Amino acid sequence: MKLSILYRGPLSSCNYGCDYCPFAKHRETYEEHQHDQQALERFLDWVTGRSEDQIGIFFTPWGEALIRKRYQDAFVRLSALPQVTKVAIQTNLSSRLDWVERCTKEKIALWTTYHPSQTSRERFLAKCRELVAREVRFSVGVVGLPEHMEEIKALRQELPEQVYLWINAYKRHPYTANEMDCLSKIDPLFPLNTRHYPSLGHACHAGESVISVDGDGTMRRCHFIKTPIGNLYDANFEQCLTERICTNTTCHCHIGYVHMPELHLDEVFGDGILERIPAQQIW
């Protein structure tokens, strides 16, 4: 079986304080951390037991997970497993990075996001340079807020040329033609992220070859359709993985619409689909 799993455990805290985010500066109790650790360990044990499969794992936490040693250790453990083809995570890149040396580095990748209100460009770029030096694959992203336009341009100029900078559309903002042009020059795929794709009744790989899993093992086709389709820890979970059509009206988030076959984005991203790195340097 070949499966991509978007894992989102109970963790819901962050060391940053982005003002639009519910996890900003949220701290968890000791018991909540224990709960997250137990859920993570159960997931790791499950992956470890799936020696006949090919599994890609993408951690999409509520908050920041890589500042926690248990997630760093999870990368080390998962990347060493022959059945694991990729381990990726969404991160604000604030954690230390020496732990990556314990990983099978060719299998790990980071989806990093720069938050200009929470860290300086210099500090973020220093982390990016460290990832380059440590030979870890990563993408860098920003939200295309109009007030960050100059910062985004400066970031692109200073990032190593081979690093892809993606820009997420701030969908409440109607971009001017000039802004569209400017952002599309930096990220040629930016226009794709400005749309809401009609998806009701359309084919999607979510629920078949890619699933969302929470800390209890509850499987959903994606993060955007809340109806469970099964539980990863049930013996017959594979029976839940079938071809499905989307039941939402639209799909507008990259981690969702990349799995719609009609958009052919698997051809654009290839093996970098989880960490959002296009197969060819198109920027």
Ligand code: SF4
């Ligand atoms: S870094 Fe991410 S998780 Fe943390 S507060 Fe900002 S948006 Fe939220």
Ligand code: SF4
């Ligand atoms: S199109 Fe989007 S919302 Fe619909 S199933 Fe796929 S990922 Fe989920």
